[in-house]
Amino acid sequence: MERKSVLHLFTGDTFYSSRDAALREAVLNAIDAVERLGLIGAAEPPSIALEFLSNPLRLVISDNGTGMTRAELSNLFAKVGASASRVLAPGPTSKIHMIGEFGIGVMSYFLVGDAFEVDTKSGTESAVALRFHRSMIDEDTPAEVVASQRTERGTTLTLFFNDQSALDQLVAKFPFWIRNVAGLVAKSTSGEQLIQGGLSRAVLATDVQPPEWIFSCTLGPPVEAKAWQVFDGKAHVDVLYSGVFVESIDVQQLWGVEGSIYVDPKKFRPKLNREGFVGNGLRAELDPFLRSVHPRALERAAELLPGILADASVWSTPRAATIWLAIPRGGEYSAAAAKWDRVFRSQRLIRQLRANNAELLVSVDELIDAKAARIYLAPLNWGGATPSLRAAIRLLRDQGELVIVGVERDGGYLQSATFAYASTETVLVSQFVAELPQLIPIQNEADAILRREALVDVAFAPVRVRIVAVGPEASAMLIAGPEVWINAGVDGGKAIARHLCEHPYGLSSLLAACLAHAPDQIQNIANLFRGQPDSCFSIGAVRRQLIQSRVL
Numbered sequence: 001m002e003r004k005s006v007l008h009l010f011t012g013d014t015f016y017s018s019r020d021a022a023l024r025e026a027v028l029n030a031i032d033a034v035e036r037l038g039l040i041g042a043a044e045p046p047s048i049a050l051e052f053l054s055n056p057l058r059l060v061i062s063d064n065g066t067g068m069t070r071a072e073l074s075n076l077f078a079k080v081g082a083s084a085s086r087v088l089a090p091g092p093t094s095k096i097h098m099i100g101e102f103g104i105g106v107m108s109y110f111l112v113g114d115a116f117e118v119d120t121k122s123g124t125e126s127a128v129a130l131r132f133h134r135s136m137i138d139e140d141t142p143a144e145v146v147a148s149q150r151t152e153r154g155t156t157l158t159l160f161f162n163d164q165s166a167l168d169q170l171v172a173k174f175p176f177w178i179r180n181v182a183g184l185v186a187k188s189t190s191g192e193q194l195i196q197g198g199l200s201r202a203v204l205a206t207d208v209q210p211p212e213w214i215f216s217c218t219l220g221p222p223v224e225a226k227a228w229q230v231f232d233g234k235a236h237v238d239v240l241y242s243g244v245f246v247e248s249i250d251v252q253q254l255w256g257v258e259g260s261i262y263v264d265p266k267k268f269r270p271k272l273n274r275e276g277f278v279g280n281g282l283r284a285e286l287d288p289f290l291r292s293v294h295p296r297a298l299e300r301a302a303e304l305l306p307g308i309l310a311d312a313s314v315w316s317t318p319r320a321a322t323i324w325l326a327i328p329r330g331g332e333y334s335a336a337a338a339k340w341d342r343v344f345r346s347q348r349l350i351r352q353l354r355a356n357n358a359e360l361l362v363s364v365d366e367l368i369d370a371k372a373a374r375i376y377l378a379p380l381n382w383g384g385a386t387p388s389l390r391a392a393i394r395l396l397r398d399q400g401e402l403v404i405v406g407v408e409r410d411g412g413y414l415q416s417a418t419f420a421y422a423s424t425e426t427v428l429v430s431q432f433v434a435e436l437p438q439l440i441p442i443q444n445e446a447d448a449i450l451r452r453e454a455l456v457d458v459a460f461a462p463v464r465v466r467i468v469a470v471g472p473e474a475s476a477m478l479i480a481g482p483e484v485w486i487n488a489g490v491d492g493g494k495a496i497a498r499h500l501c502e503h504p505y506g507l508s509s510l511l512a513a514c515l516a517h518a519p520d521q522i523q524n525i526a527n528l529f530r531g532q533p534d535s536c537f538s539i540g541a542v543r544r545q546l547i548q549s550r551v552l
Contacts, residue, residue: 030061034064044064046065049185073128106132109159112161112166115134116132117132175195201224201258202223203220204222219259220297234251236249237249253417256298261286319410321410325419326409346363348362349424350407374402376403377425380425382442396449406424451466453470456547457543458497463528467550470485475490479528492518507534
């Protein structure tokens with residue numbers, strides 16, 4: 001290979017996604033150093049000090065790790081590919097704890113500047129300090145020996161920045177990349193302490209037993225209401241190497257699971273630039289683990305629900321309904337679903353249809369406490385239903401019967417979730433039927449409900465014709481199953497009744513009245529009587545008197 005081309009590849013923006021890699025790699029190397037010290041039995045707690053400084057612009061990272069001898073330093077920094085995790089690990093069984101893999105991380109230091117210094121002291125030799133310059137890539141120039149400042153075991157790395165923007169970028173991205181690193185303290189150029197990022201969002205930790213390739217994890221539902229507002233139906237998990245962020249993993253349907261995991265990178269295939277893993281190995285292992293965590297995480301989420309739902313200005317009715325409808329049901333989710341139902345039974349997520357086109361939101365508990373003899377269930381799309389169904393709903397509302405309809409989910413919320421139910425009415429029917437009075441779907445009873453309001457039968461054969469007051473939603477004349485109804489609830493229906501009293505004989509009289517006052521139904525009525533003679537329809541004198549007295 002062309003040596004210079006390869007080395008320039010490692011120090012250019014085509015290999016690392018950004019200059020942030022310099023910060024990430026520097027901290028990872030410090031973590032490796034203190035990890036190695038612990039593996040050889042030292043009891044000293046880890047200490048990593050990170051400081052951004054001015055005049056000159058630089059980042060200084062010091063650790064109390066193992067340090068390096070002159071030979072080790074030469075091997076590591078003179079040979080690209082010489083990894084500390086292989087060269088300096090105490091033994092073969094200890095390599096699994098080391099992060100370094102490819103021995104090219106130090107090349108990322110040239111992303112922010114043209115030079116860096118390494119000042120290191122092992123426990124067996126005196127300190128040695130070297131300055132490395134970018135010109136070493138193009139020329140056979142040795143490292144420059146500089147005065148060491150170390151008196152104690154460990155390593156100090158100094159990265160010199162070419163410009164202020166590079167330093168500002170690393171300060172700004174510090175909390176994104178550095179999370180939960182034990183013993184690390186960082187300061188900005190002003191001396192202000194930099195706070196590690198920790199989790200992407202604070203979560204209510206769930207007790208889980210991770211597999212051996214997860215060194216530690218913090219997983220659970222987010223505790224802040226604003227985090228719940230942006231649920232998309234996926235789990236969002238940050239993957240860390242010893243507290244340094246590597247990548248995020250999203251898993252469909254496992255909403256409510258967020259947090260971080262610290263994985264053993266040796267189990268998978270890290271990318272050469274350590275910005276994620278090669279292939280789907282991590283995801284294939286992580287998916288079943290997160291699925292095992294999900295039921296318990298939703299149980300814990302139920303503990304947060306009362307506080308999360310408290311702000312009605314934030315939670316619209318459809319959105320609150322959506323999160324209830326998205327709870328998985330049955331099997332390992334039974335305990336979580338039961339806890340969510342106990343919370344949501346007091347939430348007003350059922351629409352009660354009342355007289356005069358009024359509506360009221362009610363809860364499951366309020367429906368139970370109403371002590372009604374029956375509850376009528378209207379379909380979600382009842383506004384576009386058949387005239388007879390709409391008329392039956394109107395009649396029941398006006399009579400003061402308990403008529404309810406469910407709330408549908410918000411289609412823009414929890415898009416990647418799987419929904420157990422279509423509306424809150426289906427939750428009601430499925431989960432609370434034993435506590436409620438008789439539930440009657442109106443679409444199954446609409447004709448019977450309206451038939452109770454029949455004023456008079458006009459004719460019986462070959463087709464029953466009735467005058468029924470079904471209200472203004474229905475046409476003046478309509479077909480209800482095998483029957484023809486004349487709607488006395490509208491002026492057109494009364495006009496038809498009057499016409500029939502004045503012209504009581506012949507099917508043509510009925511069709512003429514329909515054409516004049518309910519033209520939208522003429523084809524249906526004609527089809528119903530198709531093939532019948534004109535003489536099939538007549539109204540006797542007694543029945544005309546009944547129509548006059550009850551309708552006109």
